[in-house]
Amino acid sequence: MATHRADARQFLDERGSANIALTPNGLNPSTILEKAVRERIVESFFFKDQCFGVNEADIVDRVVRHVRFVGGTYGSAQKPTPFLCLAFKLLQLAPSDAILQEYLGFGGDKFKYLRALALFYIRLTRTAPDVYRTLEPYLEDRRKLRRKARAGTSLTYVDQFVDDLLTKDRVCATSLWQMGKREMYEDLDQLEPRVSPLGDIEDLLDDDDEDEENKDKNGDDEDDVEMLNGGGDSDDGARNSDDDEGEVKEDSERRNRRSSSEDRRRSEDRERSESRSRRRSRSRGEES
Incomplete structure (x- = not known):
């Protein structure tokens, strides 16, 4: 008799195998988040209740209903935020570029946290030229965001969140892979000079x-x-x-x-x- 395993456990058990498709930047999606964070996500009630068996379209519904702030883990128990749980779910689903553009464009104009989630996922999985090319236009988004961390809730903005993704090494309890400076890709003709x-x-x-x-x-x-x-x-x-x-x-x-x-x-x-x-x-x- 075949046993049924949750998609998250199956995803985690298959890390490092040849059957998992790597992200466009060459990383293993099951190991992008740190091990301790992955375990907290899988054991959290929100992930078990809201992220099991969902697809790319259901992600929009989950963001609209449950995401009220960005962040990684919060509180003394370091509970994972719904934002981080849905980002981990996107790593499992591996949405295409067309779906991500829908998240950023039409959906992002109405739901700012959906845009923030898509930007965070693109920073984790795409190559450096694509990251610069995709994220920089949203430096003009002045909408407010709530950010929740161990110290409590604070106020930020979409453009500040994008700037953190481009300049910092750690965002939302996640260590970001090191990108080269923009000037280097301009010298390699992989990026056009940015016009302010x-x-x-x-x-x-x-x-x-x-x-x-x-x-x-x-x-x-x-x-x-x-x-x-x-x-x-x-x-x-x-x-x-x-x-x-x-x-x-x-x-x-x-x-x-x-x-x-x-x-x-x-x-x-x-x-x-x-x-x-x-x-x-x-x-x-x-x-x-």
């Missing part, structure tokens, strides 16, 4: 230099105009300063006059008081 949406960087730098030169010229012209118009202002300033000095002198003279008059009054008061005291002393002497 902002334009050519050299043209932008030239425009910045021209703007700075124009600012400098305008600043010099304004200084010249101020110098030409500044003669009258300087005379007025000199006149104003002379007037101020005259006012200061008058104030000081007034203060001096007041102080001198006060001194005179004080001296007169003293003389009067002294004369009175003398008179009183004389009158007392005569009476005695």
